[in-house]
Amino acid sequence: MKKGLLYAILASVLWAIVNPFIKQGLSYDFTPMNFAGLRFTSVGVLLFAYTWHKGMWQEIKLHRKLFLNLIFINMFMGYTAFYFGVDFVSGAISSIIMGMTPLINVLLAHLLASNDKLNGYKIVSLIISLAGLLLIVGMGSDGEPLDWKGITGIILLLLSIIFQGYSAISVSEEKGKVNPIFLNAVQMFFGGALIYVIGLGTEGYHSFIGKPAGFYISLGILVFISVFAFSFWFMALQSKGAKVSDINMCRLINPILGAVLSWIMLAGESPTFSTVAGMLIIVSSLVIYFKGAEIVKYIGTRK
Template sequence: MLRSRTIQYNLMAIFACLLWSSAFVAGKQALEHQPPLPLAGSRFLLAGLLQIPFCGSVTAPFLLLRREFVTVLLVSLFHTVYLYSTFFIGLAWVRGAEGAMMIGVGPLASALVAHMMMRDDRIQQRTLFSIILGMTGVAFVALSSNPWNPEGLKEFCGLLLLLSGAFVSAVGNVLVAKRKGGLHPIALNSAQMLLGGIILLLIALPFNGLPETDLPAGYYGNLLWLAMISATAFAIWFFLLSRIKVSRLNLWKFLIPLCGSVIAWLFIPGEHPTLPSLIGMLLIVIGIIIGQSGKYEPVTSPKRESIPGNAAR
């Protein structure tokens, strides 16, 4: 029973990461027609709406937003507002494959943040070794794209934005995990995306105005795909965060630079693999295999824990 559940959870994590991997190409194509912040706001407002039918009732996200406003706001600020504003701004400044590499920092960031914020999620030797190996692979691939080229400063700032988003998102992961099933995962995901989409559109308003609507069909296809990715992958991830330790679950995120880079190389003109990037891919795969070969450890305690900043509720 435990083994079959482990396989099921692993397949769900892989599926979510494969969905996220396709976002780099769709995001680059959508950014040709819409500025980063209006695109991010439109994506998550639509994603939140798409999830409402799966929340048990139409009012579930809005009731959750009213009862647990601080919790939903914190998760939204970490998981949607900051992560995806930096994601789309950074993606506009770097190549698709390069963006996928920097998102690969996520597992290391999550393990380090979980180690500092969660008493029962300490870094084990096997996990640490697999993360170091995987991150070495990510470094190989990132260096193969020559990030410090004549475009230098702009590209470097884009990399820093993507890197900062990985660490801020890791804090959001811990906030979700600390609830340990206390909130309905799909309702939470829908509520935080709706709130995050509205916040992003409000932030964009003085800089970009309202999102443009007279755009080609290809843009709306990419927008719908991006929204479906968010609605599906985040719902899966929030569900898994209540059942698997943060550091162990996020090892699967090494698939994002792996698959995201391959998809970018295949579909974005001018992007192609090099020998260092292929060596990096191999290190990433080995890191995942080592990290997932240890004994499965589910989340141990069902008790409800307080979330920083929400203790008064």
Template sequence: MGAAFCCLLWGSAYPAIKNGYEIFQIATDDLPGKIVFAGYRFVIAGLLLLAFAFLQGKPIARLSRQQYSQLAVLGVTQTAIQYIFFYIGLAYTTGVKGSIMNATGTFFSVLLAHFIYQNDKLSINKVVGCVLGFAGVMVVNFNSQLMDFSFSLMGDGFVVLAAFILSAASLYGKRISQTMDATIMTGWQLAIGGLVLTAGGYACGGTLAFHGWESVAILGYLALLSSVAFALWSLLLKHNRVGMIAPFNFLIPVSGAVLSAIFLQESILEWRYALALVLVCFGIWRVNVVRGSRVN
């Protein structure tokens, strides 16, 4: 139940972000405004995680100069640069397509790990999983008449690029986590990356005007989902076998697509969305089953 709850939170980010644009009255072409919006979310999320670690009695500031430098690099790449592309991309595509496109990050991680780690090479099951996943990405971009291939560089392309950057930065974060508590590492990188986003957005003329309690609620929810989901997911991995928890990742694109259809009034009844979801979810399952069995 805990793992399913985490994936539901992560999936709900897609419609929540698009609703946030409407509530904060951020126009589609208002890039600085989107950056400020992202910055606020991750500064708050990072502070919440650091507070959570502090309440657990962990030394959140007892780090070396080298570790702070590593956190700065991680924050700029994994949070700032990655979310610049993600937020822009989501504004130019539908929530349903965005949730599926972002699932390509799993396959990028598998491919990058093949070239970096000697004990994590590609296998038949991993190749099959990657092929199925990218097949789902291709299917979702065909229009209902199969007469055209719909792919927006500013929308779909940026979401896929964000997924790749996240995968590469996550591998760097994995190396850092060997000498640092994972919760503290993530809290700092979210806060640092959020500050970079906020400062950059304001420097480019962005603003963020709050419009009543709905503004506070949506921003608070987006920050909480990042903090709560990560903390709970880390706790589950600590006390359970990886092979038991990892397959739940397939719920993220499913929940993202379903929640987008419900809250954003986007169509999910077309056959391409159903087929794409099946392909992506089965592909993620195949990859994670292999990972889980090897770890354990």
């Protein structure tokens, strides 16, 4: 379990870096699906080169339900919604909304996983995180109410969390059956290729040749993150004794680190009362989730 949490923390730290670099990459006259497809297909090629082995096509066929789940639901549906969501809202707000991932996945695990049910402290955590979300939804990064585009972006980000949470439960239920790095290779290559092809049809072709150095730096960092983050994540989900809900709580690292990086790296983005307050409220739910019983016990002894 501790090993699983370590892998989850490593993946979460890497994912927290993602949003500012996506915003930077898209700023170079590039569209969300073209950029996402290019990134993930590149990751898949690198991982396939590392995990290529005899009988892998038979392995894919044997576990086709899991692979199709990851390719279509996790990658295609999840990341299409994610990239458009990130494009519609500020980097800080997208980081904070994605910080809702663990708490939404706690609810999904309760509904779908075989042995991962809610208790009183988890329910309180969900309610508190919802209050933080409502505070963020009501205000933009400049402290003004969000327009329809910003609200749509938040809805898309929430949908991406649900799609990816469902896939995470599927991976956890298949512990030990597929090498996690090979699992990542298959979903990245085929999912990325599907996103790119659909992007060509809906967004048109956008050349990635001759772009400024900043574009390739952003793309390279995102490829590096995807190579390791998802591999660490699948290792965490497949660790013995690990529960999807507990592993997902590590992703509350994302809203703090991701928002701070957005404020530092992206021009025109700075902390406001609403975003900071929403972030603190969401993160406080982590304390209740893991330490709720101890807090109640401590208060009882002080009376």
